[in-house]
Amino acid sequence: MKVALLSESPADEAVLRVLVDAILGEPAQVAPAGYRARGWPNVIQVLPAVIRHLHFNTDVDTLVVTCDSDDSPVHTEAHEAPQYYHPHCRMCQLRAVFRQTSKRFPSAHGRLKVRRVVGVAVPALEAWLLCGRDSDVSEAAWINGQQAGRLPYTRAELKFRIYQTERPSLPHEIQCALRETERHRRDLRRLEYDFPGFAALMKDLKSPPQL
Amino acid sequence: MIASVAFRNFKALRNTSLRLSPFNIVIGANGSGKTSLIQALQRLRTLAMLPLGEAAAVTRVGGPEITIAFAAPHSDVTARLGCTSDVVCDLLRVESPSQVQWDEIKARLGTMRSYAFDHEAMAASALTTSGGGLASNGANLPAVLAARQRNAPAEFARLEAEFLRLLPEFSGIIFEEDSGGRVRFALGIGGAGEPVRAENLSQGVFYLLGLLVLSFDPVPPAVVCIEEIDRGIHPRMFREVRDVLYRLSYPTSFGEIREPVQVIATTHSPYMLDQFRDHPEEVVITQKHGHEARFERLSDRVDLPELLREGTLGDMWFSGVLGGVPEER
Numbered sequence: 111m112k113v114a115l116l117s118e119s120p121a122d123e124a125v126l127r128v129l130v131d132a133i134l135g136e137p138a139q140v141a142p143a144g145y146r147a148r149g150w151p152n153v154i155q156v157l158p159a160v161i162r163h164l165h166f167n168t169d170v171d172t173l174v175v176t177c178d179s180d181d182s183p184v185h186t187e188a189h190e191a192p193q194y195y196h197p198h199c200r201m202c203q204l205r206a207v208f209r210q211t212s213k214r215f216p217s218a219h220g221r222l223k224v225r226r227v228v229g230v231a232v233p234a235l236e237a238w239l240l241c242g243r244d245s246d247v248s249e250a251a252w253i254n255g256q257q258a259g260r261l262p263y264t265r266a267e268l269k270f271r272i273y274q275t276e277r278p279s280l281p282h283e284i285q286c287a288l289r290e291t292e293r294h295r296r297d298l299r300r301l302e303y304d305f306p307g308f309a310a311l312m313k314d315l316k317s318p319p320q321l
Numbered sequence: 322m323i324a325s326v327a328f329r330n331f332k333a334l335r336n337t338s339l340r341l342s343p344f345n346i347v348i349g350a351n352g353s354g355k356t357s358l359i360q361a362l363q364r365l366r367t368l369a370m371l372p373l374g375e376a377a378a379v380t381r382v383g384g385p386e387i388t389i390a391f392a393a394p395h396s397d398v399t400a401r402l403g404c405t406s407d408v409v410c411d412l413l414r415v416e417s418p419s420q421v422q423w424d425e426i427k428a429r430l431g432t433m434r435s436y437a438f439d440h441e442a443m444a445a446s447a448l449t450t451s452g453g454g455l456a457s458n459g460a461n462l463p464a465v466l467a468a469r470q471r472n473a474p475a476e477f478a479r480l481e482a483e484f485l486r487l488l489p490e491f492s493g494i495i496f497e498e499d500s501g502g503r504v505r506f507a508l509g510i511g512g513a514g515e516p517v518r519a520e521n522l523s524q525g526v527f528y529l530l531g532l533l534v535l536s537f538d539p540v541p542p543a544v545v546c547i548e549e550i551d552r553g554i555h556p557r558m559f560r561e562v563r564d565v566l567y568r569l570s571y572p573t574s575f576g577e578i579r580e581p582v583q584v585i586a587t588t589h590s591p592y593m594l595d596q597f598r599d600h601p602e603e604v605v606i607t608q609k610h611g612h613e614a615r616f617e618r619l620s621d622r623v624d625l626p627e628l629l630r631e632g633t634l635g636d637m638w639f640s641g642v643l644g645g646v647p648e649e650r
C-alpha cells in the first residue's frame with residue numbers, strides 16, 4: 111500500500127505514520143515528504159489539489175487526512191445516515207471534498223481513485239495522545255461538555271499535559287507525541303473505542319482499495 | 322524588561338501606546354510604525370548610556386515624546402524621550418524612586434540589540450579579534466562563531482547541533498583563518514564533498530545562523546529586536562524559526578535556567594503569523610490610517626475565535642479583516 115499523509119504539522123505527521131503502521135499491522139510505504147496544511151481552514155482548501163495531484167501524478171493509492179475538530183460540531187452516528195451532510199462537521203466536510211473532487215476522475219495509474227482515509231481528533235490530536243493515560247479525556251467527554259456548555263478541558267490544557275509547556279519546541283513536541291503514541295501502537299482498542307474520530311480513520315484504512 | 326511604550330507625535334505614531342510581552346511579533350503595512358518602535362527603543366538605549374544631568378532639567382512642550390515604562394521590579398520607573406523632530410530625539414528624562422533602580426535598568430538597556438540581517442555582510446570575513454557580537458546587520462558573524470567555539474565550546478556545540486538539525490544537508494561549521502587575522506567560515510557537506518564557502522551559501526542559511534547565534538548566546542541581551550524574521554527562509558521552517566526565538570523569551574520551556582530575553586520581531590509573512598495562532602497575545606498589529614498609525618494587540622479582538630473558524634490567521638491578515646494592510650487609493 112502506498113500512502114500519502116496530509117496533516118497540520120510535522121508532529122501530527124509523525125504520530126500518523128506510527129498509527130497507520132499499527133492499523134495495517136505492517137509498515138506502510140509512506141511518501142517521504144508529507145503534505146501539509148496550515149490549520150483547519152487550510153486543510154479543506156488544499157485537499158482538492160492534493161487529491162488531484164496524487165491521482166494523476168503519482169501511484170499513491172491511499173491519502174490519509176487528519177485534522178483537529180477544535181470547537182466544531184463532532185461527527186456522530188447520526189451523520190452516517192445516507193445522504194446526511196452536516197455543513198460544519200469536519201468529517202462530513204472532508205469526506206465531501208474527497209467525493210466531489212474525484213467523482214469525475216478517469217482511472218489513472220491502475221486505480222479508480224485514491225482511497226479516502228479521514229480522521230478527526232476531538233478536539234485536538236493531543237486528546238488522542240492522552241487517551242488511556244488521562245481517563246477524563248475522550249470524545250464523549252468533549253461532546254457532553256459541548257452540550258452542557260462547559261467544556262471539560264481546553265486545547266491548551268491538553269497540550270500542556272503532554273508537553274509540560276505552552277511552547278514546546280518541535281523536537282520536544284514530536285518526542286512527547288511519539289512517546290504517547292507508543293501506547294497505542296501496542297494496542298489500538300482504547301483509542302478506537304474512546305475516539306470514534308479515530309475509529310473512522312481505522313475503518314477507512316482497512317477498507318479494500320478501489321481498483 | 323520593558324512594560325510599555327507610548328508615543329506622542331512621533332512620526333506616524335501620533336497618539337498610541339503598546340504593552341510589551343516577553344515575546345512580540347509586530348505586523349502591519351510598510352511605514353506603519355514597526356521600525357519606529359524599534360528605533361525608539363534603540364534611542365532609549367543610546368540616551369540611557371549618557372549622563373542624565375543637565376538634560377533632565379530641560380522640558381519640551383508639544384514636541385514628539387516617547388514614554389517607556391518598565392516591568393517589575395522596576396514598574397515605578399518611567400523614561401521619557403523628548404524629540405526636536407521626528408528624527409532627532411536627544412532628551413531623556415527619567416522618573417525613578419532611586420538612582421540604584423535606574424542604574425539597574427541602564428545596565429540591562431545597555432545590552433539591548435537590534436538586527437536587520439544582510440546576508441552579504443554576514444558572509445564577509447571578519448577580524449578574529451572582533452568576535453564580541455554581531456553587528457546590527459549581522460556582520461562579524463564568522464568572528465562571533467569562531468569566538469563562541471573557542472570561548473564557549475559547549476554552547477557552540479549546541480548551536481551547531483541545532484543548525485545541523487534544521488539544515489541536515491550540512492555536516493558542520495568549518496573556520497578558516499588567513500594570515501591577516503581574518504576568519505571566514507564554510508559549511509561541511511559530509512563525505513568527500515568540498516565544504517560550501519560562505520559566499521556560496523543561500524541567504525536563508527545566513528539568517529538562520531544569525532538567529533541561532535542570538536538564541537544560543539551564553540550571555541544574551543535583555544532585549545532583542547529583529548526585523549523580518551521570515552526573510553529568506555522556507556515557510557515550512559517558520560515553526561522552527563519561531564521556536565528559535567521562543568528559546569530566548571521562554572528559556573524554561575527549553576530546559577534553560579536564565580533570565581528571559583524580551584523579543585520584538587517583525588514580519589510581513591502571513592505564514593509566519595500563522596505560527597502564533599495559539600498565542601494571539603504575542604501579536605501586535607500596526608494600524609495606519611492616512612498619516613496616523615496606532616498599535617493593537619491581536620488578543621484584544623473579541624471576535625478572534627470566530628475569525629479563526631473561517632480562515633487562518635495569515636489569511637485573515639491578508640484579507641484585511643485584522644487590519645494592518647496597506648491603504649489603497
